[in-house]
Amino acid sequence: MALVQQTQLQTGGAGAREGARRLAGSPALRTVGRRLLAIIPVLIGVTLLTFAIMSTLPNTTAQAILGLNASPAAVAALNHSLGLDQPFWERYWHWLVNVLHGNLGTSVQGESVNHELAIHVPTTLGLLLYALVVSVVLAIIVATLAARKPNGIADRISLTVSMLGLSTAPYAFAFLLIIVFAVKLGWFPVLSGAVTGPGSFFRNLTLPAAAIGFGLFAIYTRLLRADLVEQMQREDYIVTAKAKGVPPWRVLIRHALRNSMFTLITVIGLNLGALVGAAAIIETIFQVQGIGNDLLTGISNHDVPLIEGITLVFALVTVAGNLLADIAYAVLDPRIRYGSSTS
């Protein structure tokens, strides 16, 4: 493993061997390794299924490109040149082999899928990250304030706002944001322009991020608040902390919050997949140059390589999210990191 070689270079000899042994034996790393292996069948499964489904549907790619008036001969010729008349498992195999070489193929419109995605995926990821970071930070703050006095004023407000966030459709909320902040107040543009630097990043992506983030904030706040309150009321180590004379805020933050973060991180990871889908829709509303638009174009063109490429991205994000949640658990929870009793 590359890690082992690295350790050897750094410490040399016996130290490296000891380090490598500890790494290889570390339960955290084993969990990670196992998870990484488990991803592969999932990714293959998803992409294969997509291919299969698209193959069973009437294949009108060539038709879509040439238009309704094209002659059957022209359609057949285009089909052949695009390789669309081969059986689907052959096509999938070719595609898979190409992917393993890093080539996602050529879209029906002649662009390299790699190129398309390379431009657009970062924008989408940037948007996602923005929405995620802001909603998590706000959720932590609000949930902590709410948990300080359950059923108090802060708590009631947070519960109401969360219920609203949970019940609004992001695409509907997006329009509300546009009406208020873009049209009436003019703080942000209605349609997103190109993102070239930090300034344009915040100007163009704040409203879309808010549209996605409101729902996220609601979910995380509810979850964290419930977990915090449960800890403060039921866990023995909280009583110990109080018995030491630790002030209530410190008890909440240094003890309860610390332990509640695990649940939060797991949920964030598991949610990631759904998030990409929501982002795609919001992108179309604000005309953000991300993969959302690519997806819609690809669909209307029956652009199999492009759709497969995007599907792969979606699946990767979902799977990466699950993986990160697992890793975070394994790394952060000292019970897993340090194994059992060493007495």
Add this chain to the structure above:
Amino acid sequence: MAAPLPDITLASPLPPPLPSLVNGRRLRAQRVGRALRLWVPAGVLILILAICFLLPLVVSLPSSTKGDIIYNNEAPFSPGHLLGTDVQGVDIFSQLVYGGQVAFEVGVAVTIIGVAIGGTLGIIAGYFGGWVDAVISRVLDILIAFPALVLALVIAEGLGPSEMHTIWALSVFGIPAVGRVTRGATLTIRGLPFMTAARLAGTRGWRIITRHVVPNIAPTIVTFSLLGIGVVIILEGALDFLGYGIPAPTASWGKMIANGQQILSAQPEYVLIPSIALLITVASLNMLGDALRERWGTQ
């Protein structure tokens, strides 16, 4: 000489009573609060369902698909049009009503399919464990990783948009969601002592499942399903909004929002009205789910 018996002194005289903790008024207020939290959203939901499904049977509503362009942009409360008409002249209230029908049909259908298939898979995986669990979990993982959005779009484009196709596509997302929750709940129940007792008593697998597992996880499934219907309604609205859900002439809330998009700044109400309908519906479902969870004490 033995000392005389000491006086029997009471260690403490009759203590004055402590202030009463059991505040009758506060208790009643709590009980009232709890009942309100359950029945208000339930009532709102029943009202919405009645308007969407019963009202058209009783009252003759203007068409939700065709409109007279002469009468477009009518204001609310104009004659014959309770909420006015949209840009095309189609009655808004009718669109809300029939769009609501679609929303509930899809929402409930997907949830039922999810519980039937996903629930069964989840119980089997959770109860039997071993390689059965491994296989089912792997399948559920793949289904969950599947971008439902892409699938829905692909099917709609390939086979043409329709309500059935939307239901199938969203079921791909619904089945693993219910499956995971069911599996988790089954695992929790399985570990409880009474389950071991039932197994030791020789009860057969199927009887254990139907008589012990299902009744105990039912509350969890129900509350999760209520929240699930809300999520599906929102997703279905998204598909309609993009144009890949319910086909064009049929009314749907998502379509209403999409139509209102163009004149957003001039006349925001075309977007706001269906958005509010969505909000009230989903919020009622969520609040009802919360209230039931409170009453049944489940997760």
Add this chain to the structure above:
Amino acid sequence: MTDALLEVEDLRVTFALGGREVRAVDGISFTVTPGATLAIIGESGSGKTVSCRAIMGLLPGGTAIGGSARLRGTELLGLSDAELRRHRGSDLAMVFQDPARSLNPTMRIGLQITEAIRTHRTVSKREAQTQAIELLRLVRMPAAERRFHEYPHQLSGGMRQRVMIAMALACRPKLLIADEATTALDVTTQAQIMELLLDLQEELDMALIMISHDLGLAASYADEVIVMYAGKIVEQAPAAGLFGAGGAVRMRYTRALLDAIPHLERPAHTLLPVVGGRPPDPTALPPGCSFAPRCQHAEDDCRATVPALAEHAPGHRWACWHPCENGGAA
């Protein structure tokens, strides 16, 4: 008595449960002198834990507390939480029952100990670390410096309890309350921890209240014993006055508890004289003596009137209309 460390007078704790009032502690009074060891014995639900948590101010909101508890003259009940926190962990400390759940699983134990120190004293992190390692040595933790950086799950039950004790001793409290501190441990470890506590008492001139359901423990280690039942004190005496040769147990409940301890001398296969019935329902206490429903010697006056706790013999109080004669089973 002005040299008393802790004076509890008529302590009452009531809380609301399902719309009814529960009198968890129903008027108890006792005194703890500096350096003494007091054992509070009772079943679950007798109010022993609740009373001590009330003194520490660790009860959840929604509890009504009455009476008085004075620590060296300072009234503790009725203090604001901020003021009480100054005493908690510094003059007055508590060790709990289940060290596995009572320690934060995601925080290194060293940090949990230094937290106890730095909450009450302004010292640097380095200084607090040194003090914490000293404390670990004081509680006879092997390899103290290494353990400082470890997590609770890496320690055994006995070691975790030592960590709890170290945290409690961080600011040299004058009074330590050990709430079933050894119940979750095996017998050997139990003895070690008790010995440790007693040695620490001497070294630090510290008073100890040990809460337990184990009469044997009380007999071996305590100076004075209080027996609680259904929220009230039913017997109170120096340990010597209750157990052993010159001992005279009076209250029927205490007698029943003693009788229920298995003895090696009894012939094999003898039925163990357990205390029949179940602990009383705190929301529905009988009118007379709370123990009457389970007492074999109960008479009509027992069921009618609550017996008062009175000092019938010097230093020995009990609350029973028909106590045992001369400590024997009568």
